[in-house]
Each structure stands twice: as structure tokens, then as C-alpha cells.
Amino acid sequence: METISCFIVEDDPQAFAYASSIIETYQHIKIVGTSNTIKEAAMLIKELKPDFIILDVFLIDGNAFEFLPLFDSIDFKIIFTTSYAKFAIDAFKFSALDYLLKPYEKKDLILAIDKVVSDLEKTNYQQQLSTLMHNISSKEQSKKLILKTTEAIHVVDIKDVLYAKSDNNYTSFRLIDGKSILVSKPLKSFDEKLKEHRFFVFTKVF
Incomplete structure (x- = not known):
């Protein structure tokens, strides 16, 4: 099987170690980079071009919804992770995007990784991310x-x-x-x- 590349964006050392230990059980998935800030992550991801990333929604220098607009186009899949934040969780649900609510169990990340790997070739992902961004920035009555x-x-x-x-x-x-x-x-x-x-x-x- 062809090697799949992963990048982890996480500012919690324990959460990072936990996710890394799970990913390392996959023989065909390689962690090609990590970062704990939005700006550094965007720069490295553009350079390394991973197949998918694990992205903590809230980081020390901003959040995922400030991170996504840093890319002209997003050609990688995303596993979002977040502690409870109602506005963010609602936006994910409306956009039909998956997320992991911290603290998550090992089986939850495994399911998310397996789904991402199976969806790598799907082409409608950009549309779903655009809907997510719209829902985050919009008032309740204009949600999609x-x-x-x-x-x-x-x-x-x-x-x-x-x-x-x-x-x-x-x-x-x-x-x-x-x-x-x-x-x-x-x-x-x-x-x-x-x-x-x-x-x-x-x-x-x-």
C-alpha cells in the first residue's frame, strides 16, 4: 500500500503524544511534520503537502477558522479536534464534517483516520469546508x-x-x-x- 502522509497541528503536548502514538500503529501512514501554531503550520503544510492533517480547532495563536483562509485551495483532508465550543460544534454538524471532541478515545481517532484514508480521492471536500466557513461567520438564520x-x-x-x-x-x-x-x-x-x-x-x- 502506498504511504500516506499526515501532519499534526496541536498545542497540547499530551494530546499530541496521544494522537502520534495511535498514528504510529499504522504501517502505511507517516507523520511528516508537526506544529503548535497556525502560521508555522500553514507554512510547513504548503511545503510538505500532506495527504491529511489532524487540526486542533483552538491554538495558542488563533483558531482553525483563521487557519483555513491561509490556503488558496485545500488539497488535504482534515480531522478536526476540539474541546467543547458550541458554536464550532454546531458549524461542523451543519457542514457534514466530522470532528473529534476531546478527550476522545483511541477507537474514535482510528475511525476518523480510516474514514479520511477512504475519502482521499473524493472531490466535494472543498465545498464542505466552504460551508463550514460560512456557518462559522454567519448569523443563525443564514446557516447552510x-x-x-x-x-x-x-x-x-x-x-x-x-x-x-x-x-x-x-x-x-x-x-x-x-x-x-x-x-x-x-x-x-x-x-x-x-x-x-x-x-x-x-x-x-x-
């Missing part, structure tokens, strides 16, 4: 929601959704323009994301 179907990824303004209707393990989103988007996830998987948006009317089909 990523809806994945079997054919495509749809970026939808939450204010444009009339209601979501559940049918067993599927959820149908009805938009104000009359369009319907069917997602192969149960309604309950969206409950936490949407519970604060009062204009949503959820209808279950029995």
Missing part, C-alpha cells in the same frame, strides 16, 4: 445545511426549508421553491442540528 443524496451533495440555506418528513430510515426535505431532497438518514439524525430552528415542521410517516 449539507444534504447528501446518492447522486450529489446539496448545500441548502436553512431558511429555505419548509419542513422535513420522515419515512423510516429516510428523510425528505421540502424547500420553498418546491424542490424535494431525499436523504438516506433517519429524521432523528437531524434533530440536534435543527431543534433550535422553529420554522421547521417535522412530520413522521407511519
